[in-house]
Amino acid sequence: MNSFLLATVFLQFASALTLYGHPxxxxxxxxxxxxxxxxxxxMGDLSKNPHPFGQIPCLTDDNDVLVFESGAILLYFLDKTKDKLSPSEAAxxxxxxxxxxxxxxxICFLExxxxxxxxxxxxxxNKNIDKLDKILEKQPFLASDQFTLADVAVASYLLYVLQFFPGVDISRWPYVKAYMKDCCIRPAYAKAFGEKVQGxxxxxLESEATPKKLFGVF
Incomplete structure (x- = not known):
């Protein structure tokens, strides 16, 4: 297969995943x-969102693959990339x-x-967050010594708390707080959520000041 055809196949694969979502x-x-x-x-056209309950996020892939709920989408990403991981890391x-x-x-969101x-x-x-703090006292990230999708899942919820309830005092969990900062400062976080949100x-996370609320509770 020549280089042009290889590039075409790659582009077809790269564009196969469509995410229906919104900031x-x-x-x-x-x-x-x-x-x-x-x-x-x-990013897909929300007017064509195929989520069976009309919600977001929702992801489509080739071969009629439909995945909804954020956790399920992360698990789908894990399945597509787990060949780079050991079985214990993937688990x-x-x-x-x-x-x-x-x-x-x-824990993060009371309804x-x-x-x-x-x-x-x-x-x-909270006893579970106490335990999480002890885990992070011993290691920088959750599933490996490197950042993984486990950290995307956990840090996202923790950081969402500060978005929707700014000024919440999390100083009782110093290692969780440091972990949140380490995750938030990543370039990919800024690209996904926006530099304003990141800042x-x-x-x-760096001071006790209460910043302006970013947007309404989801």
Whole structure:
């Protein structure tokens, strides 16, 4: 196969993934994950969003693949890139992605019976976050000594708290706070969420000042 055909095949593969999402929702964490693992995606027309419940984020791939929910999308990215990982690393990343959606979400965001977020559980002590702090005391990242999709999943929720509830005091978890800063400062985070969001979050993580609220609760 000549170089032109190889380039054509590559471009077809690179453009096969389409993400339906919007800033101010959970979809930028999918953009972040894709950037970190080198997966090319394009943004889809929201009027054509194929999510069965009409929500975002939603991802399509070739061969009629449809993936919805942010955690499932990160797991799909993991499946496409796990050949670069050891079995233990892949398993750990998968576990943390599921934990972020199944447990951390409910800690970070307290909801009314009809599903509206009204507060964050990070305003009070929490045994699970205590444990997370102890884990991060011993290692810089969660599933490996390198940043992975596990950190995209967990750090996204933690950083979303500061977006929607600016000024929350997380100093009782110093290693979690340092971890959040290390994740937020990454170039791919700025590209996915915007440099303005990154700058305002870093200002919170570096000082006790309360910055302006970025946008409404999702």
């Amino acid at each position: 101010g929702t959970r979809s930028p964490l999918c953009n972040w994950g894709a950037l970190e693992v080198g997966i090319d995606i394009k 750990a990343i998968q576990s943390y992605i599921v934990w972020a959606n199944a447990s951390l979400d409910g 009314t019976p009809d599903g509206k977020v009204y507060d964050t559980g990070l305003k009070k002590p 305002l979050l870093l200002s919170q």
